[in-house]
Structures are given as C-alpha cells and as structure tokens.
Amino acid sequence: MHKQSFTLDDARKLDADDPLAAFRDRFYLPPGKDGKPQIYFCGHSLGLQPKTTAQVIGDELDDWQRLGVEGHFRSRHPWMPYHRFLTEYTAELVGALPTEVVNMNSLTVNLHLMMVSFYRPQGERRKLLIEKGAFPSDRYAAESQVRYHGLNPAKDLLEIAPRDGETTIRDEDLLGIIDQQGEQIALILLPGVQYYTGQVFDMATITEAAHKKGCLAAFDLAHTAGNIPLQLHDWGVDFATWCSYKYLNSGPGSVAGCFVHERHGEDRELPRFAGWWGHDQESRFEMGPEFKPMPGAEGWQLSNPPILALAPVLASLEIFHEAGMGRLREKSLALTGLMEKLLHERLGDRLEILTPDNPQQRGSQLSVRLTGQRNSRDSRREVFDALAALDVICDWREPDVIRAAPVPLYNSHEDVWKFVERLAECL
Numbered sequence: 001m002h003k004q005s006f007t008l009d010d011a012r013k014l015d016a017d018d019p020l021a022a023f024r025d026r027f028y029l030p031p032g033k034d035g036k037p038q039i040y041f042c043g044h045s046l047g048l049q050p051k052t053t054a055q056v057i058g059d060e061l062d063d064w065q066r067l068g069v070e071g072h073f074r075s076r077h078p079w080m081p082y083h084r085f086l087t088e089y090t091a092e093l094v095g096a097l098p099t100e101v102v103n104m105n106s107l108t109v110n111l112h113l114m115m116v117s118f119y120r121p122q123g124e125r126r127k128l129l130i131e132k133g134a135f136p137s138d139r140y141a142a143e144s145q146v147r148y149h150g151l152n153p154a155k156d157l158l159e160i161a162p163r164d165g166e167t168t169i170r171d172e173d174l175l176g177i178i179d180q181q182g183e184q185i186a187l188i189l190l191p192g193v194q195y196y197t198g199q200v201f202d203m204a205t206i207t208e209a210a211h212k213k214g215c216l217a218a219f220d221l222a223h224t225a226g227n228i229p230l231q232l233h234d235w236g237v238d239f240a241t242w243c244s245y246k247y248l249n250s251g252p253g254s255v256a257g258c259f260v261h262e263r264h265g266e267d268r269e270l271p272r273f274a275g276w277w278g279h280d281q282e283s284r285f286e287m288g289p290e291f292k293p294m295p296g297a298e299g300w301q302l303s304n305p306p307i308l309a310l311a312p313v314l315a316s317l318e319i320f321h322e323a324g325m326g327r328l329r330e331k332s333l334a335l336t337g338l339m340e341k342l343l344h345e346r347l348g349d350r351l352e353i354l355t356p357d358n359p360q361q362r363g364s365q366l367s368v369r370l371t372g373q374r375n376s377r378d379s380r381r382e383v384f385d386a387l388a389a390l391d392v393i394c395d396w397r398e399p400d401v402i403r404a405a406p407v408p409l410y411n412s413h414e415d416v417w418k419f420v421e422r423l424a425e426c427l
C-alpha cells in the first residue's frame with residue numbers, strides 16, 4: 001500500500017484553520033451522484049452561484065413589477081446609474097481608479113470596442129502582437145481588426161509562441177520581440193493568465209517595455225480578474241477587459257468588465273464607436289445629435305445596461321470585497337501548491353504539469369497532461385470521463401489536457417485531496 005505523507009485528516013485540519021473557509025457556504029455547490037457536493041474545479045470556466053444572487057436579481061424583478069418605468073429612478077438601486085453601484089468594487093478588484101472601470105457588454109465585444117480606439121496602425125507601426133495559443137475569440141478579434149484596417153494578418157498579426165518542446169512563453173523571448181520589433185508594433189494584446197497553461201504574464205514589465213518602444217499594452221483578463229491581485233493603474237496598462245462568469249461567479253454570459261487608463265479616458269479626440277450611454281450624462285436626455293463622450297471608461301458604453309445581468313455581478317463583487325484579493329491569493333497559492341505536491345507524490349510518473357511550477361507565475365489552476373502507458377488520446381479522454389463519473393468536475397482541452405482550478409472562495413483542501421485520490425483511482 002502506498003504510504004501517504006498527507007492524509008484526508010491533514011486536509012481537514014487545514015480547512016479548520018482556513019480564515020476563508022466560511023465563504024464556501026455562501027455558494028451553491030452542485031450535488032454529485034451521492035448527494036454530496038461535487039469536487040468542483042471548473043471555476044475557470046463557470047464560477048458557482050453565490051446564494052445572494054437570486055435575491056439581488058429578484059429585487060430588480062420586484063421593482064420592475066412595482067414601479068415600471070419609474071424604476072429607472074425610484075427602485076432601491078435605480079437603473080439609471082445602476083452600473084455605478086459596481087464601480088468601487090470593480091476598481092478595487094483590478095487596482096484601478098473608479099473612473100477607469102466600467103461593466104458593460106461582453107468580453108469579445110469589449111475587445112473590439114477597445115481595439116477601435118487603441119489599435120491604430122499607422123506608417124511603419126502596424127503590427128498587433130498576440131500569443132500563438134491565444135483563446136480563439138481573441139485571435140478572431142485580433143485578426144479581424146488587422147483585416148479591418150486593410151492589412152494582411154500574415155504580415156501584421158505577430159504571434160509569439162513558446163520555444164519548441166516548451167509549453168509556456170519565456171519572459172525573455174517576449175521582451176526580446178518587443179525590443180527588436182517594437183517600432184513596428186501598434187498594440188500588444190496578451191492574457192494576464194493564459195487560459196490553457198495557467199501561466200501568469202508579467203503585466204507590469206511587459207507594459208513598461210511596450211511603452212519604452214511607443215507601443216500600447218493591453219490585457220485580456222478573462223482568467224485573471226478575481227484570480228490574482230492586479231494593479232492596472234500603477235502598471236500603466238492601456239486597456240484591459242474581462243468576463244465575469246469565470247472566477248467572478250456572475251453567471252453564464254454575464255456582463256463583462258473593462259478598464260481604460262486615465263491617460264486615455266480624458267482624451268475626447270480618440271476615435272471610438274459611440275452610443276448614447278457613453279454620452280455625457282448631463283446632456284444625454286436632451287437627445288442632441290452631437291456625441292460628447294463621458295470622461296473615463298464610461299465614455300465607451302454603448303447601450304443602457306442589462307440590469308438583470310449586472311445584478312449578479314454586484315452580488316459577486318460584494319463577496320470579493322469582503323474576502324479581499326490578498327487573502328484569496330494566499331489561499332489560492334496554498335490550494336494550488338497542495339494540489340501540485342500531492343499530484344507529484346502520488347502520480348508523478350503518470351502525468352506532467354504544464355503550468356509553471358513557480359507559484360508567482362500561476363494562478364488557481366493546474367493544467368495536467370497524462371503520460372505513461374496510456375498514450376492514446378482516447379484512453380486519456382477515458383480517464384477524464386471516469387473522473388467526471390466520480391463527481392470530479394474539471395475541464396478537458398484537446399488534445400490531452402485536464403485543467404483543474406482550485407478556487408479559494410469555495411474549494412477546500414479536502415476537495416484537493418479527494419481530487420488527487422480519485423484521479424489516482426481512475427488511472
């Protein structure tokens with residue numbers, strides 16, 4: 001019998017001492033087949049529902065019933081300025097000034113709106129730098145923006161890849177490209193945390209290097225917001241956008257967040273696609289023909305926001321404010337570190353971890369590739385399916401990667417221990 005250095009009891013002791021343990025109870029954990037909660041490690045795809053969400057949405061439905069159109073002004077959270085109720089906590093979450101953030105649209109829509117303003121190829125400076133393994137939507141958005149400017153993606157969409165035989169991009173390679181080709185690059189668009197490998201990009205250093213060469217630096221924070229602490233303002237990031245349904249637990253397809261650095265927010269001359277909700281609020285209802293953008297990120301809003309989809313973002317942000325990103329990060333490091341340690345100890349010869357082993361270079365995620373005797377893709381997929389049959393919910397990425405996210409708000413050390421045990425069982 002395998003001698004275990006870390007037992008279920010040890011995991012339970014860590015949970016008993018965990019200052020954030022009580023937050024688990026604020027979420028609905030989907031039940032498994034035995035009626036007990038699933039081992040849910042899919043917060044990187046769809047975060048779980050806070051127990052407050054239904055109430056927060058319900059309040060808006062009630063106010064709409066009671067007040068009709070008057071709800072714009074007289075509801076408990078008047079709809080007219082509703083997005084403002086989210087501003088303070090959003091700014092806190094990503095390290096921004098309140099005027100630099102807004103919750104609007106969805107992530108890919110925001111990428112396009114931002115690129116309209118901040119990808120402005122001119123003269124020799126035409127390139128858009130992304131990563132080779134970018135999330136497909138980001139690549140489609142970037143490539144279509146290049147084409148939209150009449151340029152050729154084969155020449156002007158620059159894609160940085162890991163070295164042969166490696167899975168993550170080295171800082172030195174990235175900084176090298178910026179150094180060598182910076183004069184030709186208009187915009188750099190990278191993830192904060194890479195969705196496939198879980199690699200954290202050094203946003204501060206990349207932004208600094210980009211600015212030195214006169215390029216703009218932007219980040220897709222889909223897997224980053226609510227995962228690691230951010231200082232977007234201090235790092236000088238030009239823009240960023242993120243969805244709210246992954247680590248931010250705001251429900252499928254919920255409203256996305258967007259950051260525009262204050263150095264751009266006041267620039268009314270910037271080209272942008274405009275809509276009435278981005279118009280100066282004092283004169284918005286004069287319904288005049290001339291667009292006058294609001295200062296700050298709000299000036300990029302198009303439509304009046306979907307209140308029923310903003311309400312769950314508010315419910316979620318309240319939880320993040322209460323827990324605090326600092327404490328969440330601490331627990332995230334502990335859970336992810338424990339998962340890595342147990343995987344190595346129990347299954348070191350059966351798998352490979354693609355995620356960087358330096359804790360500073362990863363968030364709440366390990367991407368695991370099964371190796372060993374089971375070499376065909378089919379048999380590896382079988383392992384994943386067997387895991388799901390044991391109520392362990394992770395995510396499968398073609399061709400052969402299991403991504404598991406131990407989320408500090410609702411996952412426990414016990415979850416991590418059980419995950420590794422059950423994976424061992426499946427192998």
Ligand SMILES: *Cc1c(COP(=O)(O)O)cnc(C)c1O
Pocket residue numbers: 106107108109135137138191195220222223243
């Ligand atoms: C999840 C994710 C998306 C999804 O985009 P939507 O517009 O919200 O559908 C896009 N890009 C990245 C990097 C993601 O992780």
